[in-house]
């Protein structure tokens with residue numbers, strides 16, 4: 001019931017309502033992970049379907065996306081601090097030309113929740129910026145996100161430019177394991193939970 005209300009809020013872009021609805025769900029005993037996976041992400045999936053079918057357009061999608069962001073912020077404090085010792089440093093960003101950041105933010109949140117130190121480079125991150133961060137921050141791992149078929153190309157170029165300097169993990173809706181092999185990325189994860197396991201396996 002409560003999860004359905006959160007899902008509806010994302011779908012209709014009710015950004016003023018989402019926090020209250022989430023608080024009610026938490027008070028009713030819903031787990032933060034369920035709120036993320038079974039309400040927020042499901043809502044965004046449905047938004048994606050509607051966008052594809054031409055039932056929703058960019059302004060409405062943007063409202064839904066903002067609502068999702070506020071929702072994620074409300075659950076974030078509850079996901080942190082499960083582990084204490086930082087298992088590694090990860091720099092992550094959405095590649096050049098791509099402004100989608102909801103999935104990337106979710107990955108950041110889960111990695112932080114798992115104790116990693118995360119440098120969030122934001123969106124539209126150029127190849128040179130990734131290289132600069134590798135030089136300056138010496139991360140153990142680089143994460144790259146792409147949501148457009150056009151920016152998958154940029155992702156490939158970026159991974160190739162990074163070469164063997166640091167391991168790379170990639171993700172985003174159009175990205176696949178095969179694509180990761182094709183561009184020479186160290187690993188691919190389909191979602192934020194798997195991204196944490198992947199990061200651990202790549203760093204250790």
Ligand code: B12
Pocket residue numbers: 041044045047048049051052058061062065092097098099100101102103104106107143144145146147148149150169170171172173174188189190191192193195
């Ligand atoms: C929200 C959204 C937008 C919002 C973005 C808001 C924001 N701040 O992110 C706005 C309205 C701005 C937008 C704009 C555009 N969008 Co848009 N958008 C979407 C939508 C509906 C949802 C994306 C999303 O947030 N999903 C929810 C998150 C949780 O899922 P996710 O991103 O896949 O992330 C998960 C995994 O992929 C993985 N992951 C993600 N990143 C990473 C990184 C690593 C390292 C790892 C390991 C894992 C990982 O973990 C995440 C969590 O589980 C998708 C549809 C879809 N189904 O994907 C279209 C979609 C991606 N958009 C699309 C398009 C075409 C556009 C525009 C070109 C539209 C336009 N005409 O202007 C612009 C492009 C702007 C740009 N230059 O980037 C198309 C892309 C088509 C294609 N094949 O390239 C899609 C698929 C819609 C469609 N069906 O047509 N969009």
